[in-house]
Amino acid sequence: MCDCAKSDLTLLDGILAEYASVRGSLITILQKAQDVYGYLPTDVLYRVAQATGNTPAKVMGVATFYTQFRLTPVGKHLIMLCKGTACHVNGADAVEKAICEELKIKDGETSEDGLFSLKTVACLGCCSLSPVMMIDEDTYGSLTPTKAVEIIRNIRKEAAV
Amino acid sequence: MRIVIGEGSCGIAAGAQKVYDALAPLLENTGARLGITGCIGMCFLEPIVDIYEKGLLLKRLVRVTPDDAAAIADAVKSDDLSPLDRLAITDEDKSFLDRQTRIALRHCGVIDPEDLNAYLDVDGYKALDKVLHTMSQDDVIAEIKTSGLAGRGGAGFPTWFKWNAAKNAAGDEKYLICNADEGDPGAFMDRAVIESDPHLLIEGMLIAAYAIGAKEAFVYVRAEYPLAIVRLQKAIADATAKGYLGDNILGTDFCCRLRIKAGAGAFVCGEETALIESLEGSRGMPRLKPPFPAEKGYENKPSNINNVETFANVSWIILNGGEAFAAMGTETSKGTKVFALTGKIKRGGLVEIPMGLTLRDVIFNIGGGIRENKRFKAVQLGGPSGGCIPEALLDTVIDYKALSATGAIMGSGGMVVMDETTCMVNMARFFLDFTTKESCGKCVHCRIGTKRMYEILTRITEGEGRPGDIELLEELCDAIRSGALCGLGQTAPNPVLTTIKYFRDEYEAHINEKRCPAGECAALRTYTINKDACRGCTLCAKKCPVGAITGAVKEPHAIDADKCIKCGQCKTVCRFGAVEVR
């Protein structure tokens, strides 16, 4: 097998039982696997390849094509900052800069305390509230650099309690 | 009394769920029912609370906060809504909706999207019933042909033609696919339809499936739309349970299964052959056409793909007749079109209007013009495949042909308004950044060509533009247009071409004078302190990360232009507006 960290592959059993034999389900399986592991470890990808009869090359190809998939672990909270047109026009760049400075990370990175990962996305479809970000399942609109930093600090405070 | 809260994604993001949670306990045992609806479309007023009595809208409350819950509950209990007038929508804002003609969005913000009965109450599934019991496949296609309905995803291809091709294609196994991979940044009408009226989509799809002879249908939804997926899942389950989906629909021989496939983040999957690749579980890389999907699509079987808004029009056409639909619009574009009006606009939201209105009608009449009384500069239509239209062309009518003539496209309906503070070169750069990130990487022109265009635009915005860069961009645009494999690549030059066409002077100012007329490009900005306005509070000097600001206490300060890194912090902290940017 591969030389990566060992994941608990039994967690995949249910997903594979449901989808492995359904044609064209590779993306669905990877989405569900990512829900389980938080990301897609290499050994999980190999297991999926084996169970679905795909070559590892194909599974890797799919896992690296779509931006939703992550091959490395992310922080506890995922910040998805919208960089859509409306958000761009209304100052998403300044918001991004403020978040990066606050967390001392760049797009795609995870803060040192492991609490936040930042990912810019094309459009969250909440253009009227632009600029917008989503932290986990929650959407925050009409951001300013100060407001965005405040939101992050609040989550941090809650985490510290 | 029925209290309804608009809970589309935007509404929830604006705090609608918090308002709901605050209201729910207060309304217990009052006799008033609390419910939800989807997106009302007036995003600029969210959260919105509607109060109905016997189906009649008594009051529409806007920008409601959880703090207003008690007042609402009290008013409902006392049956006197007048204390809520301070929250009520103004007549001017009301005109935003009144000036629209809603077909695709006709139930949005009206019915509860999670309740099948609510859909049935507004004549839901009646069109399907009519089709299955009284119309042949060809009848349906003929009706759609009469309506003049064209693909609302962007290209505007006649819908009946695609259906007919799929129907006539050889083979028993055919597929119907709904493209809900709404990827254009700035467009969200498809999300709104699914979140607010999922059964309308299902019904439209079933009619199409019947027309082409498909027993299997998919909705390919962006993974970024979790709420849409949840509501659609529930709608599919409810419809299946009630016999509107599955085997022997409405007691006929017609059987159709509908499945949701969540996309995984790839704009290119909006291109139909890439979408098919993705549905099959592969990398979403476009295929060569021909063969077209109608011939060889999903699993190499005949397939038909339409987008959400297209399907959302179908049941109305069946119920009201194709001619009624065709009565709206222009010579070449029929019916209505939904736009997502955003950007520097006063009233942003979803706007559905008949084709043939002008851009000015939408932006100034419905949208109320530009925020903060700034000057209109351009409107971006069609996202990364579209273009920026200048003020001089605001009277262009909304029509596939007329919009294409400007260099932009109708697109899926994103309409992003920009004011004088938006740099058009940076705008082009923004779109090329998007395209390079979303290029699948298959063909040379798109993979490397858009990258090079992005690099050239970046250097122009950074003050490193060279004479000849505009011509080089034009040359690359031309080559990419004719050389790229799919629509994404072929249209990627549009934002660049239109900005060069209408705002060439801005490009020239960046390149020749190293100046950004909109003042947006940081590298070309200069910060100075207005000596008369400065009070010498020293705040800016303390905040400056590079020590570029000097001055004695209570004396005017000055910025050393050589040291300044143009971070803008001085301007942010200055309480006297003394920091000026040029």
Place this chain on the structure above:
Amino acid sequence: MSDMIRFKINEKEIACEKGTSILDAAKANGIEIPNLCYLKDLSPYGACGMCLVEAANSPKLLRACSAKAADGMEIFTDSERVVKARRVALELLMSDHSGDCVGPCKLNCPAHTDCQKYLAQIAEKDYEGAVATIKDKVPLPASIGRVCPHPCETACRRRHVEEPISIAYLKAFAADKVLASGNHVLGEQSAPTGKTVGIVGGGPAGLTAAYQLALKGHKVTVYDKMPKMGGMLRYGIPEYRLPKAVLDQEIAEIASLGVELINGCALGKNITLADIREKHDAVLIANGAWKSASIRCPGEELEGVFGGIDFLREIALGGKPAIGKKTAIVGGGNTAMDACRSAVRLGAEEVSVVYRRTRAEMPAEDIEIKEAEEEGVLFRFLTNPAEIIGEDGRVKAVKLQVMRLGEPDDRGRRAPVPVEGEFITLELDSIIIAAGQKNDPAGFEDLPTTKWGTIVADEHNFRTELEGVFAAGDATNKGASIAIAAIAEANEAARHIDAYLAGIELPYHEPVVSEKELSPEMFDREKAPRAVMPQRPAEERRNDFTEINYGFSEEQAVAEAKRCLSCGCHDYGECKLIQYADAYCIDCKRLKGEHHPGFRETRLVSIERDQGKCILCGLCVRVCEDQAKKGILGLVGRGFHTVVKPEFHDAAVIAACKDCHLCADNCPTGALKII
């Protein structure tokens, strides 16, 4: 279905079966449409954008690989629009193609000798192969290998590891080996054409052109004014560096191709240019630069003042110039070194080199300076003759102006500036002025000359103003340079003469090549020192003109050749990308931008990958999946950052990959290499 389609390609009527792609239909009719991602047995992919063609009445260009021929279609495969689109496609591809098409050695050699190839052949002990490779460009390898100032070595990237490869000496080694074996390695000679070429001058340029033209089947006659052939190689380079016996052997090989060698025949004296033109279908003038340049210093007319090349020539002719016990050589180039070291060998007791800059600025090879020092030559840097002082018409002393280095000029070279009033006087018996060469225009009165007195020749096709008369080498344009530069011009001139004789005009453009950016990782190699040339000790060699170098041992040579980093792409000869890039004369640098770094990946069992050269045509991935049925290779990532990656997870896959090579066989560039 046997439905036939009739349509037109480039106005030619074509018929094919229904369902045939335009590309296949064109190919069947002898019309090649370029492509990089197409393979007959795979379904079309449409990535490369090279097969774009124009159809009448269609606003869009079509991809010929996938578009099917249809009745009445009118296709144009090379219209202006198509060519423009392909050019941009190629420029885009090349902007993200980071590889060295040819190694810096070959690129920097004026004659573009394939050093990398012959080093590999030497490493394999294939000496005849190596000589064949060299002779393709340099028909005098044993001679040139000994004397060439080797621009190849200057460019050699091994210097970033420790020291450059000893390429020139390896060339001599291989040539000596073959000469010693008694075998003759010569290029393949074509059947006689019946055409004749007259060449004026039997130096490196003349002999090279004679060799190349003789191989083409032309009858060649070389006219030379000196008693023997070889030109400056014989009369300008001392025996201790290039034994004339070696040169004789190499000249004899050229003569064996039927080249007629006429010596003692000076133009303007024994024969005229008109005579030669009369006798031959084409003429090449390659008579070199044989006059010593003056330094315009009072006293140059005195007895005991020698020109550098005149001095060397006298020795080569068997003379013993009377230089006395104390002599000085003026100049800092290779001729100055040859002269001073020859003076030592003639028995002078004090030999000084007078040079107006410092050692660092000397144009002579470092090794030559070092060897001269070992042999006892004194260097007087920062001095310049102000006056040669005579007595009774003979040199007595030289008055030297002391110099200092001024501020660097535009090119960074510091010009010498006189130090006011400071002079040194050096007592001398003779002085040798080695300050450059000039041309002797005698006999070429019919030809226009430059302000330097050289013959004007077109820099690309070497034609002169006279019909059928070509000129190359030191005699032309910018004048004297190194032998290999003259040889390079002779090769090109020969190509153009051959074309001229066939009535063809050869187009000219610089060959398109891509060059890699250097990164430190490329040079993270185990160090292996450069081979040291075994040499006679200085105290022994300074007494005679016998060759000072013994030559490499075989063991040394093979080890040295193996130091080669093989910078040039193995696939250069076959690479479709570069062939198209060249054919479409594209500009590789116009669309420069971010590109994939070149790195070699050897994780695969039997192939090596270089991501920098990959053009993402997907052929390897597709043949691995569809033809080899293995699916080991796959695309990873998206957009510009897509790469091809192999996935190995167990022994079975590794075993499956082994020995298949389909991917490498079908790679249109050198991104995949069988190892």
